[in-house]
Amino acid sequence: MKKLFNGKYTLVIVTILLFIVMYGSGAAAYPSFLSLDVFLNLFVDNAFLMVTAVGMTFAILSGGIDLSVGSVIGLTTMVSAHLLEKSHMNPYLVMIVVLTMGATFGTVMGFMIEKFKLHPFIVTLGGQFLARGLCYVISTDTINITNPVYTSLATWRWYLTDTAFINVNVMIFVAIVIFAVYLAHYTQFGRTVYAIGGNEQSAILMGLPVARTKVLIYTLSGFCAALGGVLFTFYMLSGYALHARMIETDAIAAVVIGGTLLTGGYGYVLGTMFGVLILGTIQTLIMFQGTLSSWWTRIVYGILILVFCLFQRIFEANSKKVRVDTQKRECADTKEREATSDAGGTATSTISA
């Protein structure tokens, strides 16, 4: 138990506990919180945020940030709506086009960050302006989507009970989380992202493909934002230049509440998932409560970020102590292993971490 609260999963566990406490208090106040449909609605309503936050998690893990995601979502809804309704393009082709567009958008920003050593904050800020500006160029009005494929995908529901259902957004929510966990922990890309966030110079010295990975991080983030945009299009069934305003702050908030350090190098996709769910629960709670005004949502978000950052500081102070302990232990382990392998006469020097 002690290890649980001092180990590397501490912050994620706190996030999960907070989610349980919040959801539990919701259930205590409003019994319908315990019904499956309220729970599933958390996933339905926040799928686009989750997908976007996955890209943001990787950007922040590497010590960067992507401020353009909200605008890219807006641009995706706009381009999708325009291509579907004005150009009557094949809907599946539209999806491919917007996803490629998002990925390309991210790649160009990543290239500038990597190649010209520009600060991600400034580059993605420029990207934010550009994407939002492009929205206005397409149209300043709302474009409603009536394309049969889009509407059927948006309204397709698999009913588990009479009222609780799973839709396309929920399935993509789950799929992206699994994909992101795989990417972060079972691929070279993921390991390099963590290494860059830990110490970029060391990562370069270790011979990791830092330059390529840094570009790819923003490609991924752009792609995720575009995918989030596609989900948002399903959700709203319209394109509008002001769609998904300020979503970047929500995504950053979810990542931070999920326990990822903004200095990079530490954090988990699952933490981000619970971060998103916590933000969703707050919204649901304020909706259920009924009398609280909408601006309380933002204030509570702010308070939560504050509480989490304070907690992270305490955790960091503690983990310094832990790190020294683990280093000692690992040192002893390695010596022990070397001793045994020498005794066995085998020359296996590959000790997997």
Next chain:
Amino acid sequence: MAVKAKGEFYKSSIFWALLALGLLLLFNLAATPGFFKIEIKDGHLYGSLIDILNRSSSLIIIAIGMSLVIATKGIDISVGSTVAITGAMAALLIGGNLQIVDGVQTFTTNVPMAVAILGALVLATAIGLWNGILISRIGMQPIIATLILMVAGRGIAQLLTNGQIITIYYKPYFFIGNGFLLGLPFSIYLVLIVLAATLLFTRKTALGLYIESVGINPVASRVTGIDEKKILLFVYAFCGFCAGIAGLIVSSNVKCADGINAGEMFELDAILAVAIGGTSIAGGKFFLIGSVVGALLIQTLKTTIYSIGVPPEINLIIEAIVVFIVMNIQSAEFRKLVFRMKPAKE
């Protein structure tokens, strides 16, 4: 400021901002007739240039505060929210009613205007201090510490105004954002006062050097005897104070306090102004004049777009393109690649 040799000047960052501003003005000379015309009406100066100066005043003041913050390797993304909160506070304190006493119109306030202005500025400084405490005492990262208020700040502003847009009816208050003094808009004098005071305190005392040294290496600064926590506390409080002045100008200019839209995107514009002006986001150096030029460039760009009749929708795109161009040219790596120039020795 940091430019020593003349030959190095073209490699310095502020040069590119000045060049961009110059080109933009030159473009206006050709494209917008009467852009440089300044008329005197009722003893006031009127013209596009005066208008640019007036409109950019709040951005310049915030950019000055932001320069110091960025010099310490920090960032303050809560300034837009601070502008909204300050405006809401000032509007609440002043309120203002039109009363007709014996056929004479008189404007009354909830509290005297001086108290309201002071109250709003104290609140803004307190917001800055809060950011400073989180960063210097608790050791949070600047971007995340100020993110808290960026997210919650507009909620707080709406809480103050109860979600309404509060209209201010007290005429003397409008002087801050709309008044003229000796023929020039009053806000320009505010900019000059803030700029002169900041230049004086940072360049004629050791404060500027301390700020830069904290940005370069906080630990080494502490070892040399600089109280880096106090410096950090000061720069964030100062940045909050600057945002407060901007909040007063904005709310006075539009005669109302709007919790959602007041100071929208200010944090981003201010950071851009600072970056365009040659202050590196990585900290360690600041160029106040550069930031002023950067803010002027952003406002000139906006005014130009409106005056040449391009639909305002394209505004953001052009702004983004200019940002990308200026940013890339400032990057030593980019110049090396494109112009085969050596990076500036600084």
